[in-house]
Amino acid sequence: MPAQAKETPTSSGIVLDETTGQRHVPSSIRADGSKRREIRIRPGYQPPEDVKVYRNPSATAWQTRGKGGVPGAEGLSANASNQSNVSAASNKNAKRREAKKKAKAEEQPEQDGKKTEAAGVTEGKAEGAEQALDxxxxxxxxxxxxxxxxxxxxxxxxxxxxxxxxxxxxxxxxxxxxxxxxxxxxxxxxxxxxxxxxx
Structure with missing residues (x-):
């Protein structure tokens, strides 16, 4: 009789017989000395003890905080490949923004080494200044x-x-x-x- 190769039992005690491919709970001996018979498990059945508990990504990230490396470090190579896939529209918008910045710089030259008060205004206010009313x-x-x-x-x-x-x-x-x-x-x-x- 050949020895059956058995995998380690799951948390519910189910063992997979690799030769036949069937799953079963192996026979065991009770405390009173009587023998408990082997129980076959139907294919596809997953007992509740073996079902993995759902962990949302936030909880997992919270538990593993501090264990990883630099945040975003593994994404650097991915970002480089994504840069080549940037759409034409975003390129056009970027060029437009650059041109607008250059035009503003030319309109408001530096005086006596100090920038004018309007040059220090935030971008949102600068756009409002362009549309300034009379x-x-x-x-x-x-x-x-x-x-x-x-x-x-x-x-x-x-x-x-x-x-x-x-x-x-x-x-x-x-x-x-x-x-x-x-x-x-x-x-x-x-x-x-x-x-x-x-x-």
Whole structure:
């Protein structure tokens, strides 16, 4: 009788017989001395003890933190191959950004070795500066904001006159009514927010 080559048992005790390819739980002896018979396992059956527990990637990464090398080091060679596959559109956009930066640098030359104040502005604000409105439009925009604040302050003053209690911030807005009117006046608008007619 040839010796059967057996694999190490799984956590549930199932052993694979390599000669026949069948899986079974081998026979064993109980504590009272009686013999437990061998149990055959149907093909494809996976007992719950052998099913691997699902571990989400975050938990796995948390457990293995500090064990790896430099983060992203293995991806360096992959990035080099991906660089060659960059789309034509992204190349075009990159060239456009470079040209825009060069144009800005030419428009705003350095004066006395110091960059102008506008050159130090962040990129988002720089784009907004390109689309800057003419001074009249800026005045109107500021006047609209001041009119809105003035209207809110007057509404709060009416509430106060009716006897409603107001928060300290609301009282501060009421106090600033005259200041808002002065600012509107300096922009060329009257107390109602209408443009002053030049007489």
């Amino acid at each position: 001074p009249d439009a800026e005045k109107e925009k500021k006047a609209r904001n001041l009119k809105k604040k003035l209207r809110q302050a007057r509404d709060l003053r009416e509430k106060k006159d009716k006897g409603e209690s107001l928060l300290p911030e609301q009282l501060a807005k009421i106090i600033k009514i005259n200041e808002l009117i002065r600012e509107l006046d300096s922009l060329g608008f009257d107390a109602d927010g209408e443009t002053k007619s030049s007489v």
